[in-house]
Amino acid sequence: MIQIKDLHKSYKMGKNSLHVLKGINFNVEEGELVAIMGSSGSGKSTLLNILGMLDSSDSGEYILDNVPIKDLNETKAARYRNKFLGFVFQSFNLINYKSAAENVALPLYYQKVPRKERQEKALKYLEQVGLKEWAGHLPSELSGGQKQRVAIARALAAEPKVLLADEPTGALDSKTSYEVMDLIQKINDAGNTILIVTHEPDIADMCKRIVHLKDGVIIEDKKIEQVRAEQYV
Amino acid sequence: MFDRDIWQEIYHSISNNKLRTFLTGFSVGWGIFILVLLLASVKGMQNGFTLQFSDDATNSIFVRTGTTSLAYGGFEAGRRIQMTNDDIEYIKRSFPNDVEYISPRVYQNTSARYKSETGSYNIQAVYPDHQAIEKTIVNKGRFINANDLINASKVAVIGRKVEEDLFKNEDAIGKFVEFNGLPFRVIGTFTDDGDDNAERNIYAPTSTYQKMYGQTDHIDQIALTYNPNYDLTEALAFSDRLENVFRRRFKIAPQDQAGIRIFNYAEVFEDISNFTGGLDIAVIIVGLLILLSGIVGIGNIMVFIIKERTKEIGVRKALGAEPWSIIKLVLFESVFITALSGFIGLGIATGLLAAIGPSIKTGAFANPSVSMSMVVTATIILVVAGVLAGLIPAMKAARVKPIVALSDK
Numbered sequence: 001m002i003q004i005k006d007l008h009k010s011y012k013m014g015k016n017s018l019h020v021l022k023g024i025n026f027n028v029e030e031g032e033l034v035a036i037m038g039s040s041g042s043g044k045s046t047l048l049n050i051l052g053m054l055d056s057s058d059s060g061e062y063i064l065d066n067v068p069i070k071d072l073n074e075t076k077a078a079r080y081r082n083k084f085l086g087f088v089f090q091s092f093n094l095i096n097y098k099s100a101a102e103n104v105a106l107p108l109y110y111q112k113v114p115r116k117e118r119q120e121k122a123l124k125y126l127e128q129v130g131l132k133e134w135a136g137h138l139p140s141e142l143s144g145g146q147k148q149r150v151a152i153a154r155a156l157a158a159e160p161k162v163l164l165a166d167e168p169t170g171a172l173d174s175k176t177s178y179e180v181m182d183l184i185q186k187i188n189d190a191g192n193t194i195l196i197v198t199h200e201p202d203i204a205d206m207c208k209r210i211v212h213l214k215d216g217v218i219i220e221d222k223k224i225e226q227v228r229a230e231q232y233v
Numbered sequence: 234m235f236d237r238d239i240w241q242e243i244y245h246s247i248s249n250n251k252l253r254t255f256l257t258g259f260s261v262g263w264g265i266f267i268l269v270l271l272l273a274s275v276k277g278m279q280n281g282f283t284l285q286f287s288d289d290a291t292n293s294i295f296v297r298t299g300t301t302s303l304a305y306g307g308f309e310a311g312r313r314i315q316m317t318n319d320d321i322e323y324i325k326r327s328f329p330n331d332v333e334y335i336s337p338r339v340y341q342n343t344s345a346r347y348k349s350e351t352g353s354y355n356i357q358a359v360y361p362d363h364q365a366i367e368k369t370i371v372n373k374g375r376f377i378n379a380n381d382l383i384n385a386s387k388v389a390v391i392g393r394k395v396e397e398d399l400f401k402n403e404d405a406i407g408k409f410v411e412f413n414g415l416p417f418r419v420i421g422t423f424t425d426d427g428d429d430n431a432e433r434n435i436y437a438p439t440s441t442y443q444k445m446y447g448q449t450d451h452i453d454q455i456a457l458t459y460n461p462n463y464d465l466t467e468a469l470a471f472s473d474r475l476e477n478v479f480r481r482r483f484k485i486a487p488q489d490q491a492g493i494r495i496f497n498y499a500e501v502f503e504d505i506s507n508f509t510g511g512l513d514i515a516v517i518i519v520g521l522l523i524l525l526s527g528i529v530g531i532g533n534i535m536v537f538i539i540k541e542r543t544k545e546i547g548v549r550k551a552l553g554a555e556p557w558s559i560i561k562l563v564l565f566e567s568v569f570i571t572a573l574s575g576f577i578g579l580g581i582a583t584g585l586l587a588a589i590g591p592s593i594k595t596g597a598f599a600n601p602s603v604s605m606s607m608v609v610t611a612t613i614i615l616v617v618a619g620v621l622a623g624l625i626p627a628m629k630a631a632r633v634k635p636i637v638a639l640s641d642k
Contacts, residue, residue, distance in 0.1 A: 049636055052635075055636060074555070074556045078554060078556070079555065081551060082553020087552065095545055095548065097245045097249070106552055107553055158552075
């Protein structure tokens with residue numbers, strides 16, 4: 001699903017150049033649930049930005065679902081993001097004046113799906129995350145865990161190839177975190193490919209594979225026995 | 234393009250910043266309000282001028298001759314140019330399609346007497362056409378007709394003031410009045426909207442006066458109206474042609490202003506329309522400058538809104554919003570605020586004009602009003618203004634990097 005070859009990225013800081021990614025190589029198969037770990041400054045966020053087409057690499061190859069991702073202009077990047085990727089953010093990033101259902105429908109709006117179909121799909125995905133009754137509520141009326149579940153529904157609504165989650169449990173208490181991880185595991189069980197950036201070991205243990213970054217290189221890449229979140233819920 | 238989602242966004246954005254939206258919208262509304270009122274005032278001046286001149290037919294031309302001031306064509310300067318009846322026929326023949334009505338004028342001062350009342354008046358000896366040229370309103374009897382002209386009848390059409398002075402309470406029609414001792418029958422009386430002095434005039438047939446005073450065919454002035462379908466340019470071109478023909482006919486130097494003078498009302502109108510046209514431009518510039526401050530205000534509020542919504546825009550982009558859809562969002566909002574507040578200003582201004590405009594009528598100022606084309610122009614200006622106001626903020630919004638959605642700082 002994802003093939004990355006010798007990915008380099010450096011940022012110019014005045015005269016100095018900060019080499020953040022120093023040759024990353026890794027592949028992700030369809031249906032994997034991968035945790036990307038590392039301390040701050042390890043390059044994990046930069047890697048996620050590049051995977052999310054929010055940033056471009058200096059050199060190297062990135063192939064997503066057999067499509068080489070390179071030379072993207074803003075419009076093309078937006079289309080690819082919409083088509084290939086679903087995002088889940090640490091701070092949920094729901095649009096605060098739109099109801100839960102409208103938030104979920106937003107990526108479909110950018111796919112130019114007709115309004116009625118958007119609403120139907122939004123309700124379907126809200127049901128999947130267990131929030132159908134909350135469809136008409138504004139984000140401010142939801143708890144943190146509920147917000148993140150709406151955000152996950154939104155990421156799923158576009159039916160992306162890959163789900164990218166940036167510290168999805170970072171703003172949640174541990175009980176809610178496990179609930180969210182339980183949901184993510186179930187989505188993964190249904191066959192979705194998911195990448196999670198996290199620095200919490202217990203969250204990483206709930207994935208099927210852990211990629212450890214340090215100083216811009218992968219120092220460890222191992223498949224693990226998945227810890228089911230269900231038992232903590 | 235105008236789907237519900239866009240309206241929802243605009244509604245939300247406006248209702249979240251009610252006061253700010255109102256204040257900036259007010260400046261645009263105010264700008265349009267002032268612009269419309271200023272333009273209407275210029276229109277009022279135009280109307281006032283037109284009203285003042287509309288007493289006489291506005292398509293009239295007067296030809297006078299005098300004494301040449303330059304030697305030309307083998308003649309010395311100081312030659313007196315005298316027009317005759319032939320010149321009338323000549324004009325009719327030369328410009329059959331240009332001339333509508335034409336009449337000579339022979340001027341004569343007279344002392345008039347009826348019974349014991351006397352008075353001194355101006356007599357203009359004219360053709361029947363003159364009624365149409367001067368827009369003389371005959372309120373009793375009739376004007377001079379073709380038979381009077383052929384028979385050189387001693388008949389007169391007298392002004393209302395003349396009748397008042399000489400006949401007191403009697404009806405003048407059919408009575409005989411003496412002009413310099415010769416009896417004339419009064420066949421009609423007339424009034425004039427223009428002024429009381431015009432009502433002290435007396436009209437008589439040209440032929441009568443030419444016979445009475447030395448069997449001449451001399452005339453003092455030619456008054457004519459041209460084809461009423463002519464616009465300003467055509468009218469001016471016609472009087473130029475007329476002038477050239479006369480200068481050749483009487484051998485007057487082209488630059489000699491004393492020998493012949495052709496007065497065209499169109500020239501006055503050209504001056505007036507030049508003047509009010511100049512005012513129009515000045516007013517439009519002032520109005521647009523006022524509007525500009527409103528546009529800057531709206532641009533300002535939009536920049537702030539974008540700044541507040543940077544994160545939201547980032548999220549939208551991460552979810553697949555193309556730059557154009559972001560630009561569209563900002564532009565629509567800007568156009569909406571500008572257009573709405575502009576229309577309110579436009580509505581108040583036109584409403585005000587419709588209510589009080591028609592009652593304003595003083596001297597050179599009458600019925601200030603706005604035309605439909607002005608309203609359409611103002612609308613176009615508003616939409617353009619909205620786009621301009623939104624352009625910079627929209628581009629700023631389109632440049633927002635979706636990364637900001639990921640950074641949780």
